[in-house]
Amino acid sequence: MTENELKAAFEDHKDAVYRFAWRMMNSASAAEDVAQDVFLSLVRQPGRFDPARGPLRSFLLGITRNLVLKRWRDESPWEEFVEDHFAAKPMSVDTGPIAQVVADAVRLLPPLQREVLILAEYEELSLDEIARAVQSEIGTVKSRLHRARENLRRMLAPLKPTNGVRSNHGTVR
């Protein structure tokens, strides 16, 4: 990969990589560190990317995902990424802007549900690309995405207009 190709790849994908890391970790500085490591790994080992296996964007988001999980494991080595014991409950939505409530709800999801939801809803990757990025089967990705959306529908239920707790514009009814 030439320097010009690397610069073009960086310009094309830096926002997606940074956004994904930011949404996963809730920290601008940590997201910047991860994004830097993602592109430096591309510089050091450009041969790892095989265009026949998918677009560069999903490859870079896969590296981002692995680096984020590695950070979590380093910070909490005793914590396992299980998703079976998560019980979604309606959130308290009477404080803060709606965007913050949505962010909090997504970040409460188990990591394996959170990553597929963010990749699908915000980075608009296909199921096949997500499966490659998170190194899972497509069926597993579908299942996690379904559970993530079900959990969010329950967690954010207080924001449903007919439930009368709060309108979508952040005003209390």
Place this chain on the structure above:
Amino acid sequence: MEPLDEDELNHLLRKWEAPAAPPSLTQRIFPPRKSSLSWLLTGTIRVPVPALVAAAILIALWIHYSRPAVPARVSEPGSVSLADFQPVRQLEPVVVGGGQR
């Protein structure tokens, strides 16, 4: 409490926006290049050890063989002084016989 339907969830998810990558990320990946002059003053280069050793050997050989040959020092004939010569104090001639047959 009735959960959200799909459209309502999609609508809410769109409200959470993420910032774009900060400019500092670009500088971390592609740091600004130094000028040639500042590179000459503060730059560093990495040299492989075998290349460094080979260069050192070549320089040593070059210095060794490029030194001018030192001409062999020829001892000049010393000047002879007669100052230490003294006359014989007691002459004792010895006649050796059988010198002529």
